[in-house]
Structure formats: structure tokens, C-alpha cells
Amino acid sequence: MSLYGVSSQLLEIIAALLLAPLLSGWVGQWRAWLQNKSAPSLLQPYRLLHKLFHKESVLAEHASPLFRGAPYIAFGCMTLACAIVPTLSTDLPLAPAADAIALVGLFALARVFISLAAMDIGTAFGTLGARREMLIGFLAEPALLMVLFSTSLISQSTSLTTMVQTLSQRDLAIYPGLAFAGVAFTMVSLAENARVPVDNPATHLELTMIHEALILEYSGRHLALLEWAASLKLFAYSCIGLALFFPWGIAAADAPLALLLALPVLVLKLAAGGVALALLETFSAKMRIFRVPEFLATAFLMAVIGLLVHILLGG
């Protein structure tokens, strides 16, 4: 464990924690612009977090410790996820603790705890949200794993850092399998991050909520942590996508200069990705909950096709 490794790891965590709300704000801003609305400030998510942390937390009378602990667990899981995904550097001392499969497990852990917490109060909306969240989870998880598998076949490794190293050092060959995987990954990320065709982060209708329904009973600091965790999740997914499909600019081991350069590159890539996300969200309409299985099954099939194409062509 070198000094470089430790510092790149720390830099990555701090960058993730600080940039994640910014990314959410950026996407929100672009969404508003594209829909001809006047946009909130880029710093709005930070103001929201600040405000929520200041407020006292109102808990339901019979809320159990699970309800109070879940936001911290979700936040912890997402922080660890951001620490593992190579966003700035591939020399990460924490990365060996979890490969791509364990990363999927990490997201699942957070999801299970948030869903359980939503069921804890025993309101109709909470349990409904938990059911829907788990529904989307079990549909999206295999598709996500398939995407990661098809990229891991190229590098013969499920370790994210090795995957990124292999993918960034290859010649500019075209992997047709990777294109399918990219489409599938986009669809899965939309579903997992409660984005428009599946869920609407700006909805006010309780009956159509998924993610928002889960956190209806939260307030104050707990809500702030959950909001932060949600933007960290979006950040982590964006970074996984960027690392797998646009891996250039991520610093390798022992390259301090590249590490310094990696941050602006990441910000640029994220900015472009955020605009693309806002465009996708603007151009699509939210679908009924029972269309979601079809949507995610399509993603799953795309990923499987990508995998088979890769095996057939002998990538």
C-alpha cells in the first residue's frame, strides 16, 4: 500500500462525496432547461442537504432502531461503492475488497435495508414502495451482472480495476459485445437510480412513486443522508459506466500527474453524461409499473446478446 495509493483512494472518496450532489444538481438543471422551465441553481442539492441536516428529525412513534440505522447503512454502502469504482485512479487499496460481483451485492445490501426501513413504519405507501423497489431490484440485478460479465470476459477478470486497466490499454478495436452491454447498462442505470422511464425523481403523486415512497417517513438528517446516498448512487453508476465504456483518462498506478489530470477529465465526462441523462429523461415518458419488467427484460437480453456476441466472435 503506497502513499500514492492511499492518497488516490482518499481523493476519490472525497471527490465522490463532494461531486455527487453537484451531478444531481447538474442533471436537474439540464432537465429544467430542456423542459423550458427556469432551472434551480447548480448548488441547490447542497442547500437542501444543509437545510435538512439543520432540521430536527421527526420519527414515527413506533419506529424501530432499524429505521434509524438504515440511512447510515445506505450512506455507508454507497460511500464504499464510490471508493471501489475506479473513478480517478486504478491504484485503489480498497478495491480488492470487492470486485464487480461484490459491488452488485453492496448495492443490493443498501436496497434491502432501505426497503426494510420503509416497511418498518407500516404505512401503505411505505410497504408499496418497498415491494416495487425490490421488484425493480431483482429485475435489474441480473441484467447488471450480465453487463459486468460481458466486460469481464474481455479482461478475464471481475476486478473492476483490472477491467478498467485492460479496457483503457487496448487498441481502439471495436467490441460489438460492448455496444450491447452499453445499451443494457444505460437501461439498468435508469431503473436503479429511479430515473424517468421507470420512476420520476420529481414526482408528487404518491401512487406512482417508487424511490420517493420508500423515504416518505424520513425527515431531517436521516432524509439528508438518504438524499446524499441517492446522489452517491447516481454518481457511482455514472462512474461505472464511464469506467467501462469510456475508460480513458483514469490514472494508472504511480502516476501523480495523471491523477491530477484525472479530476478535470472526470468532471468533463460526468458533465457530458449528465446532459445525456437529462436528454434521455426528457425524451421518454414514465411507464406503468408493469411495463418495467419488459423494459428490464430487454436490458437483460441485450446484455446476454452482448455476451454471446463476444463469445461467438471470440473477442
Added chain:
Amino acid sequence: MNHWLHLDWVLVVVAAWLLVGLVGVFALRRLNFVARLLFPAGGALALALFGVALAAMGSGPEVAVLPIGLPTLPFHLRLDSLSAFFLMVIGATAAGVSAFAAGYFRRGEGTPPGLLCLEYHLFLASMVGVVLADDAYAFMVMWETMALSSFFLVTANHRIPEIRRAGYLYLLVAHVGAIAILMCFGVLQANTGDYSFANMRAQSLSPFWASIAFALAVFGFGAKAGLLPLHVWLPEAHPAAPSPVSALMSAVMLKTAVYGLLRVSFDLLSYPLWWWGAALLALGLATALFGVVFAAVQVDMKRLLAYSSIENIGLIVAAVGLALVFAAYRMHALAALALTAALYHVASHALFKSLLFLGTGSVLHATGERNLGRLGGLMRCMPWVAWVTLVGVLASAGLPPLGGFVAEWLLLQSFLFTPGLPNPVLNMLIPVVAALIALVAALAGYTMVKFFGIIFLGQPREDKLARAHDAGPWERTGMSWLVAGCIVLGLLPVPFIQLIDPVTRLLVSAGLGEAVARSGWLLAPAGVDRASYGPVVFLLGVAASFALAWLLVRRLYHGRVRRAPAWACGFPWGNARMQDTAEGFGQPIRQIFEPFFRMRRELPTPFDERPRYRVDIDDPFWFWLYLPVAALVARVARLVGLLQQGRIAVYLMFSFVTLIVMLVVVAR
């Protein structure tokens, strides 16, 4: 007493168990004596068994011949690493379950406690016998003892007709399976008339007969393990049995079938064929998917767990199938990886499933309800059981950093590291199979959220639930032991894989022990740059950010909390009945996997005075397979019945005709 072999100590434990059982018979109705003294003694013996098996893990095979049974047919016993592994699983699980049982059995539960004690310890002893047996005779005797003792345990509450029916079904399937196993041994001994396993190992059968033997073994052991289509007894017998018994059956007895399958296919048969593995893989996956989909729509908590056991057995069998494929192609390292995944799952499933069954036992005792629709909110009156069950739930859902995830991780790795089987069809299919495994795992998460959320979270759906009491000290002891096991398996995969290294060396002549030792604290069977998983760091990472977030929030802001009624979007008329029910939680699954089910729905119309919603879900295999077979048997019986006229003249005529036919045959 250094010259005592491990095997001798195991036999001492078995003898002591039988003794404990016999003492129980002499104290038939003295509940306190049986529960507070005999069951803990049995638990201590199980712990001793665990220790002996642990010590026997690395040592070479030990044999013994017991002069019991028929004069010329002694029992041959053999303790090798495979047996030692399963003894370890039996010992560890039984220790927890026995301690729990000490506080569980109550007065007036049908079979008197002393008799239960005998059946229970006989059941444990026979399971040990099954994994020790080294000839077909001893194996079948032990196997049948196990089936019979567990049958009597299942029907402990024999005054209830459904329980008798469930027990009968169990006995029937167990015996159909036992016949297949007997025939399998018949094929394996290859007309030599010597039924010892040593002789079977020495025979090399033709591929045709070897395949027959393998198919019979899959059928026979599959009936015990609950492979598709022979799974129907599981969801009936598990809810019928008392909870400690369901725990033992689901956690350990199903594993003896896995043991048998491993013993026959890797040890007794001299070489595997690749399509055996492929068939087993397909069967295991179908079972896993079927089990988890059905688990997700159950409304009875023990039935839900029974279907979840079917799912887990399916995953284990799929891993065994994959190991067979690799072994057939002489890819020993990969076979070892898949087999390690299977064994890991055997151990972790034994621990978390017994934990979950014991949890349902505590809930059942506290509330008298098995129906999920009448539970809810128990976390507030039974916090201890709830937290302990939560560990089991997380392990069962295959979430890191617990044991279930390690097994899944290893299994997925073995699917991924197929750098090229010489069979292109398999090569294409195996990654898709990995996707199905991922789907099963994710669905298991869904099911477990339903299980825990509906029982322990939310508001109590019945008034009486508020008076539920937490588990007693004995129950807590037993469950704590199992929780500790789940956590150890989750956090220390490297030592455990090193421990079971001799087993894979024995079966596929390769092990992961050295490979995992090289990477130290990380689990990296093929090198850190290929794949790695470090549960301790994983846990510490989450815990550290948890703690930091908590501290920083308090430091920078405040820790004020106000308690108020639930907000529920400002809807003040909410009540416990408006929460999602178990049926509601299963609804998306019912809709998505509709072809799987046979459903009868009663939907209310808008004009109903008392609207009523009802949905019944039946196992389609009853209608596709069992009822037609039953009808066929009935028809044949009716034809045979035509012979039975009940008049003596007719019977005399039968004898007369038979005599004439025989005379004609002899005279020719």
C-alpha cells in the same frame, strides 16, 4: 488415549446420543427433565461431534467394522474428509438446534416429550451413520432409520389430519427414493455380490451402466433433497413438523442427500461423463428458480422457508453439476472451485436455514400464528428474535458480508472462469446459466425482504401480537450459536476454504487451499487481479463510513429527534390493515411468472355486500405429474380388483387354471 481414532470418538458420540434417547423413554412425560437435561446433553454431544469432525478433517481415511446387523454382514464404517465435512455440518447445526429445543418443546404437543427425545436423537445418530457408512447395507439401514425417525418427528402433532397427511406423503417420497438408491447400489456392485463401497470403487462400469447408476442416484437422492419434480413433500412436511425438527430436516437431512450424490458421482463411480454434469446443472437451476418463485408467493412462513430450501438445494446441485462438467473434462482446478462453492453453500445454508426455522419457531410460540397475514410488528415486542433473524435473512438473501454471499460469489466465479471448455455448446450456455443464478439470488432477496418485513416490521395486524414475548434463554443460546456460525462463515472465507481443501482434493484431486492462502486476508481463488473479495474490509468499510457519518452529523449539526405519529402523507385514517399483505407482496411475482403457477382467484365485484379477495396457488406438479400417476395407479388397482370376486368358487377356479397352466409348462 492417543490410539483412539477420530472414528471411535464419533461412535462414542453416537452411542451417547442413543443413550440419551433411551433415557428419554424412561422419562416419557417428565417434560422438565427431558427438556432441561436431555436436550442440552444432546447439544453438548453435538458440539463434541463438531470438534471431532474438525480434527478429523485433514487426516486420512479411517475404517472400522462393527459386528452388528446380520451374522455375515457387518457394518463397514469409514471416516474420510467428505464424511468429516458433513459430520461438521451435522454437529454444528445440531448443537444450536438442540439448545433451542431445550426451551422449545411444551406440554401437550401430541407425542410425549420423552419419545420425541428418543426420535430426535435417533434421527441425529442415523444421519451420522449415513455419512459414515461404507457399504450399501449399512447405508440403507441408516438411510431408512433416518427416514423413519424423521417421519415420527414430523407427525409429532399426529392428532391433526393435515399433519398425518404430510407425514404420509413424506414417507412415500422417501421410500420411492430409497428404492432408487438401492437399485443404484445394485448397479454399482456390478454383479460381484459384494456391496461394500470399496468394491464399488474398484469396479469400472461401462458408460451405459454408469449412466444408469448415476440417474438412479440423482432420482433417489433427489427425492430426499427435494429436486424437481420430487420436491412436493418439502412444503408439506416442513410446516407440519415442530420448528427444531424442520430446522434439522431442512438444514441437515437434505444435505445427507447432497452427500450421497457427491459420494456416488465423484467417489464410487470411477469417472464422470460431461452430460451428467450438464443434466444436473439444468435440474438444479430449474429447481432453484422454481423454489424461489414459489417461495415469493407463499403466505405461510414455514412453507416459504421450505420453498426457499428447495431453491438452495437447487443452487447446491447446480454447483455440483458444474463441478462434474469440469471434472469430466479434467479441469481439476475449476472443478475444485465449483465444488468449494457447493460445499460452502451446504455449510452456510445449514446454519442460516436452521436459524430462520428456529426464528419462526419462536414467533409461532409467541403468537400461535404461522400465517404471514396475521403477523407484523413483532420487532417491537420480540426485538431479540428479530435481530437474530435479520442476520439469517441477510445471509439467506445472499448479501455481503455474510456466508450466503461467499457461496454465491464462488459459484459465479466458477461460471465466469471457464476459459474454454472443449464443448462449444456448453461454452455458450454457461454464462447464461450464471445470469439465471443471479436472477435466483436477486429473487431470494425479494423473498427474504417479504419474510422479514411482514413478520417483524410494520404494525401488528392482530391485537394479540402486542402481548408476544421474546425468546427464552435456551432458545437464545441456540440461535446465538447459529448466528455466530453465519458471521464466521461470512467473514472468514479463507480459513474455511483451507479447512475444506482436503474434501475437494479427495473428490477432484485439486483444492483451493493454496491459492487462497497466497492472497492472505482476501478471498482470491485465481489471483487478486482476476477477482477478489475481502469481507472483513468490506464490513469495516461500511462500518467506518457509518460511524463517521454518525459522528460528523452529531458534531457538525445535532442529534435531536422528535417522536410523532406516522406521517403517511397526511392521511390520518391509516390502520394496520392497510399495510401491504403477504399476498400483496407476492403480487408482482404472480404477475411476472404467471405461467409457473396454477392459480384460482376469487375477485370481488363492485356490488358485493362483503367484498372478498382470495387467491389460491397450487403446485402445478401435482396436476401435471402426481395426480395422473395416482389416477393410473388407481386404475391398475381397479383392474387387479376384478380378480377379487369374494366367492370361493372363483378363487378355486384361479388355483385350478394355474395348476393346469403349470402342468402344461412342465409337461412340455
